[in-house]
Amino acid sequence: MNHQVVTYLAEGVDWIRFDVDALLGQFWNNTIEGLSQGSIYALVALGYTLVYGVLRLINFAHSEVFVFGVFAAYFTFYGLGFRPGPTVTLGIGELILFLLLALIAAMAVSGATAVVLERVAYRPLRRRNAPSLVFLITAIGASFVMQQVLFIWRGGNAEQAIRLLRPEPVFTVFNTAVTNIQIITVLAALVLLVVADTFINRTRLGRGIRAVAQDPDTATLMGVNKERVIMITFLVGGLLAGAAALFYLMKIPQGASYQGGFLLGIKAFTAAVLGGIGNLRGALLGGLLLGVVENYGQSLFGGDWRDIVAFVLLIVILMFRPTGILGESLGKARV
Amino acid sequence: MLAAATSLVLGACAARTDTASGGDTAGTGNASAPDKPADAADPRGDGTAKCSGAAIAYAGTINGANAALGLNILYGVQLAVNQHNEANKDCQVELKQFDTEGTPDRATGVVPQVVNDSAILGVVGLPFSGESKATGDVFNQAGLVTITPSATNPELTTHGWKTFFRALGNDAVQGPAAAKFLTDNLKATKVCVIKDDSEYGTGLANAVVQALGDKASCQESVKTKQTDFAAVVGKVQSENPDAIFYAGYYQEAAPFAQQLFDKGVQAKFVAPDGVKDEEFVKGAGDAAPNSFFTCPCVPADAFTDFTNGYKQLANREPGTYSPEGYDAATILLKGIDKGITDRAGMLDFVRNYDGQGLTKRFKWDANGELTQTPVWSYKVDGGKIVKNVEIG
Structure with missing residues (x-):
């Protein structure tokens, strides 16, 4: 047998390509897929944006708050008696019930995780007036600790896929099938965003959050309970991450892995910055934009360029609009 | 041999209900696991060895x-x-x-x-x-x-x-063997070769593409830890290949195979030894029965x-x-x-x-490579990875 060693330095293989045909041919598929992935980015991005708006803190451990939600949804499925293997067929009533249960579990676990994280990691630092650098390194440390706890508990392999709902085309747009899971994800993300937006802008608690974001000291003097506001901010961010976790697990059934939040967290944070950090609607816009642009980039330049395209876009937009597309808004005074 | 081939056909058909084919799997090569060779070296020897402190x-x-x-x-x-x-x-x-x-x-x-x-x-x-x-x-x-x-x-x-x-056998052996399996056994004339960004994946993918020649009708790459493969799946779908070769590890292969399946891509999914693990079968869910593996490892069934x-x-x-x-x-x-x-x-x-x-027979050349290197194909049957045929 021939044992001549082939040199694998790819000669004649393009290191970049401009496949306009693929970009145009795949345009609608990429757009629709990108919007559903972008909705997940947006829901996670809201958590980054809220905490940043109130505390000026980049909560790097938010990606793990999300992953805890993914595991909660997974074990809800498991607890309901579902096992890895072929997708089962469920009645519509059962399906909605089970998904709602998983949604509640994921939101509860992510919300609780976020609140506990705030209590354990950030509140003691705030009491001691620690500089912001300390908060940053604590956030990174907390992220690692939570990740490794999952690793020790569940090991390095992803959980075996459990799926309650198979993606089935519901209707087609421009010859591209739109699946039930995509519809659920996008609609739910929009609904949750409207709810969050209304909560922040129309309710008493929301006014408290905006007040603390604008000027914590004055807000305290005016009788706003700052600690409570901060706790609620983390809770809301956690609840939204929990919802994102369920939709993510429905889309990627193999997603329950200890390091499954890392890349998604960075992308969501990017989405938050892209739209204007501290701005709820900006998070949605940034998430959706990032989701589609990633796919366009992959089709146009090839898979190796997927992440590069997303981050080059971020840099370009920040060059022209340093506060993001919609600008910062949570802390802005409104009449 | 004939009986083994027949059971393979049945197995392949039973595994998937929505495709009619599957009977071409056992096209060439030997489908029965090798028996223990009569002259295989036995660690027990004759029981009279003497040594100390080794x-x-x-x-x-x-x-x-x-x-x-x-x-x-x-x-x-x-x-x-x-x-x-x-x-x-x-x-x-x-x-x-x-x-x-x-x-x-x-x-x-x-x-x-x-x-x-x-x-x-x-x-x-x-x-x-x-x-x-x-x-x-x-x-x-x-x-x-x-x-x-x-x-x-x-x-x-x-x-x-x-x-x-x-x-x-090294990847310079596995690559051409995988290409042979794709074209001879699966009768594929259009193959999409997808690679991840690891040393192993890129090297193996290039070897497979070289061996396939113009039958490698499309090439795509993915990233380690990627979970959403929508753009690649769309590309593969529009190419409509007979088979897909994924050069990488099971962590990405499982969600990728499932997303292909969900989009209705019927092409056979073929992957190398880095994917040949029960973890892949558990992760790929509905897509697993449509999968094959190549591996320079010999099935132990008959030992x-x-x-x-x-x-x-x-x-x-x-x-x-x-x-x-x-x-x-x-x-x-x-x-x-x-x-x-x-x-x-x-x-x-x-x-x-x-x-x-x-x-196999162990005899090395001056570089430390074996002179005889069998490569086997494997498939998924009943939720387990089982031997398919020897390639060659």
């Missing part, structure tokens, strides 16, 4: 990443040593274990300990290509022979290391004596490179039984070795 070592991942792969090998080695020691009361060989955690960083710290233990006459390891590359020169300078049962990067035998021997011993020792079925680990250890034990007491003698013994093992 040891061999396993160095590789034990608790680290991808530990399952390392343990498959370690148990194979342990079985050979146990069988040897039970049969030869006057020659008790010690098996020393060193955990490299599968990473080059850790391996460079551990390998000097192996080299400095003068009782060790030979090493089975290191399992992975990256760690092998990082430590090959240390072994070479110490004159300590290493037989790797699973590192497949072709480049490893180009460094001029006199002590490096590979107990299986009854080996399999029984392995199950007793490890409390589970032999894994991907277990028989290869057993064979490698057996060669070192044969050397000790011959009365070899120093590393130079062992190196000389392995270099000139020519004998049948469980998996």
Whole structure:
């Protein structure tokens, strides 16, 4: 047998390509897929944006708050008696019930995780007036600790896929099938965003959050309970991450892995910055934009360029609009 | 042979209800697992060996990443040593274990300990290509022979290391074999080759593309840890290939295969040894029954004596490179039984070795590559990975 060693330095293989045909041919598929992935980015991005708006803190451990939600949804499925293997067929009533249960579990676990994280990691630092650098390194440390706890508990392999709902085309747009899971994800993300937006802008608690974001000291003097506001901010961010976790697990059934939040967290944070950090609607816009642009980039330049395209876009937009597309808004005074 | 082929056809059809084909699977090659060769080297020997203070070592991942792969090998080695020691009361060989955690960083710290233990006459390891590359020169300078049962990067035998021997075919063998399987067995004329960004994936993908020639109708790449493959799936769907070859590991292969399946892509999914793991079957869900694997490893199904011993020792079925680990250890034990007491003698013994093992005939060329390297294809049946046919 021939044992001549082939040199694998790819000669004649393009290191970049401009496949306009693929970009145009795949345009609608990429757009629709990108919007559903972008909705997940947006829901996670809201958590980054809220905490940043109130505390000026980049909560790097938010990606793990999300992953805890993914595991909660997974074990809800498991607890309901579902096992890895072929997708089962469920009645519509059962399906909605089970998904709602998983949604509640994921939101509860992510919300609780976020609140506990705030209590354990950030509140003691705030009491001691620690500089912001300390908060940053604590956030990174907390992220690692939570990740490794999952690793020790569940090991390095992803959980075996459990799926309650198979993606089935519901209707087609421009010859591209739109699946039930995509519809659920996008609609739910929009609904949750409207709810969050209304909560922040129309309710008493929301006014408290905006007040603390604008000027914590004055807000305290005016009788706003700052600690409570901060706790609620983390809770809301956690609840939204929990919802994102369920939709993510429905889309990627193999997603329950200890390091499954890392890349998604960075992308969501990017989405938050892209739209204007501290701005709820900006998070949605940034998430959706990032989701589609990633796919366009992959089709146009090839898979190796997927992440590069997303981050080059971020840099370009920040060059022209340093506060993001919609600008910062949570802390802005409104009449 | 005919019966085996028929059952394969039935198995392939039963596994998927929505495709009519599947009968072309067993097109060429031998479909029955090889029996234990009559002249296969047995670690027990004739039971009259005499030695004292001799040891061999396993160095590789034990608790680290991808530990399952390392343990498959370690148990194979342990079985050979146990069988040897039970049969030869006057020659008790010690098996020393060193955990490299599968990473080059850790391996460079551990390998000097192996080299400095003068009782060790030979090493089975290191399992992975990256760690092998990082430590090959240390072994070479110490004159300590290493037989790797699973590192497949072709480049490893180009460094001029006199002590490096590979107990299986490398990726330059697996690549063309995979291409042959795709075109001859699966009768594919349009193949999409998808690679991840690892050393292993890119190297293997290029070898497959070269061997496929113009039958490689599309090429795409994905990133390690990517989970959303929508754009690649869309591209593959528009190409409508007969088969897909995924060069990478199971972590990405599982969601990728499932997303292909969900989009209605009917092409056969073929992946190499890095995906051939039960973890893939569990992860890919509905898509798993449509999958095939290529691997320079020989199915252990018919090695009854080996399999029984392995199950007793490890409390589970032999894994991907277990028989290869057993064979490698057996060669070192044969050397000790011959009365070899120093590393130079062992190196000389392995270099000139020519004998049948469980998996294949072991005879190395000057670079440390085997002269005979079978590659097998595997498939998913009943939620388990089972042998398909030998490619060639």
